[in-house]
Amino acid sequence: MSRILITGTGLFTPPDSVTNAELVASLGAANEKWNAENRAEIERGDLEERDMPSEKFILRASGIGHRYMMDKKGVLDPDRLRPRLPLRGEDELSLQAEICMAAAQEALTQAGREGADVDAVIVGCSNLQRAYPAVAIEVQDALGAGGFAYDMNVACSSATFAIQNAVDALRSGSARCVLVLNPEITSGHNNFALREFHFIFGDACTAVVLESEEDAGQGESWEVLGTRLATKFSNHIRNDAGYLNRSEDGERDPFDLVFRQHGRQVFKEVCPMVAEHIRSHLEDSGIAVEELKRLWLHQANLGMNQSISKRLLGRDPAPEEAPVILDEYGNTSSAGSIIAFHKCREGLSEGDLAVLCSFGAGYSMGSVILRKRAD
Ligand code: COA
Numbered sequence: 001m002s003r004i005l006i007t008g009t010g011l012f013t014p015p016d017s018v019t020n021a022e023l024v025a026s027l028g029a030a031n032e033k034w035n036a037e038n039r040a041e042i043e044r045g046d047l048e049e050r051d052m053p054s055e056k057f058i059l060r061a062s063g064i065g066h067r068y069m070m071d072k073k074g075v076l077d078p079d080r081l082r083p084r085l086p087l088r089g090e091d092e093l094s095l096q097a098e099i100c101m102a103a104a105q106e107a108l109t110q111a112g113r114e115g116a117d118v119d120a121v122i123v124g125c126s127n128l129q130r131a132y133p134a135v136a137i138e139v140q141d142a143l144g145a146g147g148f149a150y151d152m153n154v155a156c157s158s159a160t161f162a163i164q165n166a167v168d169a170l171r172s173g174s175a176r177c178v179l180v181l182n183p184e185i186t187s188g189h190n191n192f193a194l195r196e197f198h199f200i201f202g203d204a205c206t207a208v209v210l211e212s213e214e215d216a217g218q219g220e221s222w223e224v225l226g227t228r229l230a231t232k233f234s235n236h237i238r239n240d241a242g243y244l245n246r247s248e249d250g251e252r253d254p255f256d257l258v259f260r261q262h263g264r265q266v267f268k269e270v271c272p273m274v275a276e277h278i279r280s281h282l283e284d285s286g287i288a289v290e291e292l293k294r295l296w297l298h299q300a301n302l303g304m305n306q307s308i309s310k311r312l313l314g315r316d317p318a319p320e321e322a323p324v325i326l327d328e329y330g331n332t333s334s335a336g337s338i339i340a341f342h343k344c345r346e347g348l349s350e351g352d353l354a355v356l357c358s359f360g361a362g363y364s365m366g367s368v369i370l371r372k373r374a375d
Pocket residue numbers: 052053054055057058061062156195196197199237261262263264266267300301304331333359360361
């Protein structure tokens with residue numbers, strides 16, 4: 001069976017940098033205004049006063065210190081609390097396609113490839129900006145790529161699920177050079193009006209190029225030793241935005257149409273599942289946990305990553321063993337584990353083993369076992 005390699009990765013980081021202090025100031029102002037406007041109902045007990053956010057809480061509870069966004073002005077405006085994204089015409093590149101192009105160029109350059117070499121484009125992310133045509137097909141066109149392209153959504157696990165699809169396509173011979181893209185404009189789905197959620201997400205886009213060994217060029221590459229996906233239904237992370245909203249009969253809370261979660265339950269339920277998922281994937285692949293040199297985990301919460309690493313390794317990981325990019329990027333949904341892989345893979349040698357792993361809404365989990373090849 002032909003070996004499948006990751007030959008390039010790319011990252012687009014949005015221009016706007018947003019600190020916890022900025023988010024806390026804007027939500028604080030919005031809450032004060034909301035509480036004043038609803039004073040009578042709050043005093044009657046019909047509404048609950050909105051509590052103030054705290055920088056200290058955010059850093060301690062999540063490990064997130066900062067994130068990037070496509071438009072901070074709109075998000076930080078207490079009267080708006082969502083990005084301001086100018087509508088584009090049909091002849092212009094859409095926003096998600098645009099950030100895909102930036103990440104794709106870096107990944108293709110690293111792989112020594114051009115757009116025309118690509119014959120499959122898979123866009124995997126938590127939220128797609130339109131129903132159709134697929135963003136992936138728009139990117140395929142803009143790159144001058146051939147073959148086929150499609151969008152898919154498995155929330156925060158979209159990247160690893162797309163990587164498995166890419167591996168399957170390369171193994172079956174339906175593609176020879178696959179580009180996986182994760183354009184996460186999470187600021188469009190986040191709820192910046194509630195302190196439970198306003199700090200969680202950041203925007204980014206990642207790209208991964210996959211090819212068969214015989215087609216790959218020289219340079220750094222990572223052999224995919226195996227992929228494993230798993231899902232288990234849960235309502236603890238949910239967003240009901242969808243095409244049926246405008247036809248639904250009945251009252252909906254507007255906060256149903258953006259991200260929401262029961263963070264505590266997610267934390268409690270997902271950590272053991274993910275640790276066991278990786279452990280059994282390694283065991284079935286004949287790899288001892290002790291052989292692992294690096295863990296590129298999904299980046300949602302520092303405590304979750306520490307808990308998963310500790311359950312798996314049986315000890316606290318050294319910082320370089322399980323890199324964290326949460327402090328700078330926040331939770332970038334499916335892009336998170338790929339950003340960690342893209343930015344934190346120095347110091348590894350040929351033959352070293354590592355795992356890339358995502359987890360999130362669904363619940364969904366995906367692991368990819370990688371072995372470093374030449375530099
Ligand atoms: N500032 C100040 N206080 C805040 C706050 C903020 N920004 N956000 C929440 N709080 C408050 C809560 O209202 C709650 O107050 P109460 O005790 O008066 O009700 C208190 O802090 C504890 O909130 P809780 O939600 O239980 O905190 P937590 O320790 O569970 O941390 C998360 C919250 C979201 C950081 C954490 O649960 C988490 O990250 N879970 C995993 C979620 C995840 O990874 N999801 C996957 C998405 S892909």
